[in-house]
Amino acid sequence: MIERLIWTPELIASFWNGLSQTRLLELGFSKLAGPYLLMLVRQYLLENGRHLDFGAGDGDFVRLLVDRGVPTAAFEPSPARQAVLVDRLGEDPRFLGCVGSGYQGSSFDVVFMFEVIEHIPDMNLDDAFALIQLLLAPEGRLIITTPNNEDLELASAVDPRGQVLFHRAQPHAGVPFRTSWTVWLLSDRYS
DSSP states (O other): OOEEOOOOHHHHHHHHHHHTTSSGGGGOHHHHHHHHHHHHHGGGOOTTOOEEEETOTTSHHHHHHHHTTOOEEEEOOOHHHHHHHHHHHTTOTTEEEEEOTTOOSOOEEEEEEETOGGGSOHHHHHHHHHHHHHHEEEEEEEEEEOOSSOOGGGGEEEETTTTEEEESSOOOTTOOOOOHHHHHHHHHHHO
C-alpha cells in the first residue's frame, strides 16, 4: 500500500541539497517566472533600497535584480544552495550576500517570498515570520506569492523503493497546502 511521505526538517534539507545537484532547477519557479515577477513587482523596487529574496533557491530572481542595479541579498537555508548563490553572484557588488537566521546587519526595504510559504511546516511558520519581521525595515514591504489551488497529488511521484508518495518538486512538509486565500488569512495573524 502506498503511503504519503511525512517530511521532516532533515528530509527537507536533504531534498533541497540534492536538488541543487541536478538539472531539475532549470524548471525552478523563479527561473521560469522571474522575468514576469519582475514586471509585477518593479513598482516596489527602491533604487537605493535593500532587497531580500527569502527562499532564494539558486538565485535566479536575485540575479535578475542585481543585473538591473538593484541591491539584493538572498536568504536560503540550504548550505549547498548558498554555495551556488555565492559562486554565481559573489563577485557582483550589488549582491548583498547570503543572509542567515542569525543576521545582525541592516534591515531590508522589500522582502520577496516567492513560492516559499507552502514549504514551511506549520511548526516553523511562527519562527519564519518572526525572522522576516526582524529582517524587514519598519516601513518595509513583504511580497508573497504561492501556488493557487494546485492539486498536489497530480504533481506527485512514487518512490519505488518504499512505495511512498511525495510531491516531486516541492516538499510541503506534510502541512495542508496554503492557497492565496490562506496567505491572506495569515496576514491577519502576522501583521
